[in-house]
Each structure stands twice: as C-alpha cells, then as structure tokens.
Amino acid sequence: MTMLTKERFKKKLLVEGNDDQHVIWALCEKYSVKESFDVVDCSGIDSLFPQIPVRLKESGIEAIGIIIDADIEIQKRWDSIVRIIDSQGFKLPNILPPDGLITKLGSISFGVWIMPDNCINGMLEDFITFLVPHNDQLLPAAIETLDRIEGQGLNRYSLIHRSKAKVHTWLAWQEVPGSPMGSAITKRYLTTEETVCKRLLDWLNNLFNK
Numbered sequence: 636m637t638m639l640t641k642e643r644f645k646k647k648l649l650v651e652g653n654d655d656q657h658v659i660w661a662l663c664e665k666y667s668v669k670e671s672f673d674v675v676d677c678s679g680i681d682s683l684f685p686q687i688p689v690r691l692k693e694s695g696i697e698a699i700g701i702i703i704d705a706d707i708e709i710q711k712r713w714d715s716i717v718r719i720i721d722s723q724g725f726k727l728p729n730i731l732p733p734d735g736l737i738t739k740l741g742s743i744s745f746g747v748w749i750m751p752d753n754c755i756n757g758m759l760e761d762f763i764t765f766l767v768p769h770n771d772q773l774l775p776a777a778i779e780t781l782d783r784i785e786g787q788g789l790n791r792y793s794l795i796h797r798s799k800a801k802v803h804t805w806l807a808w809q810e811v812p813g814s815p816m817g818s819a820i821t822k823r824y825l826t827t828e829e830t831v832c833k834r835l836l837d838w839l840n841n842l843f844n845k
Contacts (some may be wrong), residue, residue, distance in 0.1 A: 646672035646698040646744075646843050647690055649683050655702060655750075655759055657817030659839075665820060665827050666836050672698065672843045680704070687719050691743060698744040700842050704758035705749045707795060712749055720745075735838040746842040752831045760798040763816050766825040766832060767805065777804040 650656050656676045662668075677683035680703055690699050705712050713731045720727050725740045735748040751762035767774050781800055784790050792800045807813050809824050819825050826832075 642673040642675065644671060644673050645695050646700075647696070648672050648674045648700040648702065648839075648843070649677050649686055649690070650674060650702045651680055651683055651704060651759075652676060652678065654816055657815060658759065658763070658820065659702070661817040661820035662827065662832065662836060663839070668836065668839060669844045672700070684715065684719060687716070688723055691723055691740065691745075696743055698746070698843055700746040700748070700839070702748045702750065705751070705756045706758060707756050709749055709754070709756050713747075716747055734834055737838065737842050744842055746838065748835060748838055752834070758798060759816070760802040762831065762835075763802050763819075763825065764798060765829050766820070766827065768826050773808050774801075774805050777801055777808070780804060 648659065650659065653676050656674050659674050663670075675686075677686055683701070683703065687699070687701070690696060701716065703712060709731070717727045717729070720740065723740070727736065727738065731747065731749060731753050733753050735746060735753050737744065737746045739745065750759050751757040751765065755761075764774070778801060781790070781797065781804065785794070785797075790800070802816070803813075806816070806819060806824075809819065809822075811818075811822065814822060814824070820827060
C-alpha cells in the first residue's frame with residue numbers, strides 16, 4: 636500500500652502507533668492487498684479509544700477496523716471496546732472471536748484484532764516473534780542474552796516489555812542493524828507464511844475488501 640499519512644478512503648484502520656502502521660503497510664504490500672482503506676496512527680491506545688465513537692459518526696464512513704495490543708490482560712482490552720460500542724447503542728460478544736471480530740454496526744462494517752493473535756496476552760512484538768523463521772539461530776541467542784542480563788539485574792526495561800527488548804535485540808543483529816519491524820518484513824528477515832499472519836490478512840480482506 637502507498638505509504639501516505641493523508642486520509643483518502645471511507646474505510647479506516649485505527650492502530651496504536653507508527654510501528655503498527657508500517658507493519659500493516661508492509662504486509663499489505665507483500666500480499667498485494669487492495670488499497671481501499673487508510674491506516675491511521677492514533678499515537679497510543681489512550682488516543683485511539685476516543686476516536687472510535689467519533690469515527691462511527693463520521694460522514695460517509697463505510698468500515699472501521701481496530702488493531703490494538705492485548706498487553707497483560709486481553710479480556711480487559713476487549714471489555715474496553717465492548718463498553719465503547721455499547722455506549723453507541725450496539726452490542727458486541729463477550730469474548731473476542733479467535734479470528735478477530737467482524738460485524739455490522741448499522742451500515743458500518745466494524746472489526747477488531749487484538750495483538751498478537753486475539754487469544755493470548757502480548758503485543759505487536761509478539762506477533763513479529765511468530766514471524767521469525769523457525770531455523771533462525773539469532774533469536775535463541777537474543778533470548779539467552781536477555782535471560783543473562785535479567786538474572787544479573789542489569790535490564791533497564793520492565794519485564795512487561797521483554798518482548799520489545801527481544802525483538803529489537805534480534806533486529807539489531809540483522810544485515811541492516813536496527814531495521815524497523817515493517818522494514819524487516821520488506822527485507823524478508825521475517826517470514827509471512829505463518830498461520831497467524833495469514834489469519835490477520837484474511838481479517839483485513841474480509842473487513843475492507845468484501
């Protein structure tokens with residue numbers, strides 16, 4: 636997809652940040668996903684949630700998708716979305732479907748994907764970890780390094796962000812050190828053949844291109 640920040644479509648995918656935006660762009664380019672929706676960087680979950688009711692009232696809107704991190708409590712994240720949608724007069728299921736939610740809110744198609752896979756706690760970096768090739772030898776070395784510095788109390792990151800530290804350590808050891816996650820997809824450091832990746836692409840296509 637064309638990497639523009641200007642919104643052009645009546646279909647919107649709201650994401651937490653710049654990394655999410657570029658990962659989605661890279662996946663859509665890799666799989667030649669039809670360019671029919673804007674990927675909107677909301678600059679954090681606290682800014683994304685208030686946008687939902689605003690976007691639902693936007694003139695001519697056709698579809699809204701949301702991709703957010705589960706972090707440490709996926710059900711809590713889902714419950715937050717359920718409450719927001721309930722305040723707009725619509726009902727969502729109590730449990731997020733494992734392949735992501737796609738439903739109708741009046742005339743608007745509405746979808747939710749909670750990283751990494753709609754089922755477990757985690758974040759974008761955990762999704763990216765799933766895409767590391769199975770024969771890769773650097774990821775185990777990165778994990779061993781994190782284990783060692785954590786055991787010595789040298790880590791300055793909180794353990795909730797361990798997956799961020801793991802992925803970015805691994806990225807720092809690639810041919811182009813420190814490439815962003817989206818670029819790592821484009822450079823083929825990561826595989827896009829994993830089931831979770833194909834499920835995400837199916838969700839995007841079913842929400843925006845059917």
